Amino acid sequence: MGVRREGREAAVQYLYQRELNEACELESFYKLRGISPSARRFSDELIRGVGANAVVVDELIRQNAQNYEFNRISAVDRNILRVAIYEIQFCKDIPPVVSINEAIEIAKKYSTEDSGRFVNGVLDHIRHGVDRPARTTS
Numbered sequence: 001m002g003v004r005r006e007g008r009e010a011a012v013q014y015l016y017q018r019e020l021n022e023a024c025e026l027e028s029f030y031k032l033r034g035i036s037p038s039a040r041r042f043s044d045e046l047i048r049g050v051g052a053n054a055v056v057v058d059e060l061i062r063q064n065a066q067n068y069e070f071n072r073i074s075a076v077d078r079n080i081l082r083v084a085i086y087e088i089q090f091c092k093d094i095p096p097v098v099s100i101n102e103a104i105e106i107a108k109k110y111s112t113e114d115s116g117r118f119v120n121g122v123l124d125h126i127r128h129g130v131d132r133p134a135r136t137t138s
Contacts, residue, residue: 003036003038003039003042004039004042004102005102005105005106006035006036006039006042006043007035007038007039007040007041007042007043007045007046008042008043008046008083008102008103008106009106009109009110010030010033010035010039010040010043011042011043011046011047011050011083012076012079012080012083012106012110013029013033014026014029014043014047015047015050015079015082015083016075016076016079017029019075019078019079020075026044026047046083046086046087049086049090049091050082050083050086053086053089053090054082056089057082057085057086057089058070058082060085060089060126061073061078061081061082061085061122064122064125064126065081065122066125074111074112074115076107076110076111076115077107077111077115077118077119080103080106080107080110080111080115080119081103081119081122081123083103084099084100084102084103084119084123085123085126087099088100088123088126088127088130089126089130092132092137093137094137095133095134095135095136095137096127096130096132096134096135097127097134097135099123100119100120100123100124100127103119103120103123104116104119104120107119
């Protein structure tokens with residue numbers, strides 16, 4: 001597994017765990033999970049970024065998850081979307097299609113059979129609203 005995939009998966013897992021248990025400590029999570037130092041740096045960046053931009057990120061989910069009430073989206077899918085939306089909106093060094101493809105693969109691995117399509121649909125709507133190339137960095 002690549003460093004960034006490992007970091008993304010760890011970020012999604014931590015955000016999911018924190019959503020269920022606000023007392024979850026990041027150091028304890030990393031100690032239990034085990035993660036390479038470079039993946040941890042990327043994961044930390046994603047976790048901090050999602051936290052700092054939670055209002056914007058969650059509002060984008062609400063606006064683009066058509067026919068889905070925010071709280072009815074599974075916690076796994078919601079956190080996969082949060083990480084990917086943060087990347088699409090704020091990480092100019094990552095092409096949006098890379099963030100979308102990674103999110104789809106993580107959804108297929110950790111969520112339901114239909115989650116990949118759901119995540120793809122929401123993120124594709126958001127990608128079209130971003131003012132930068134979809135396949136290259138800014």
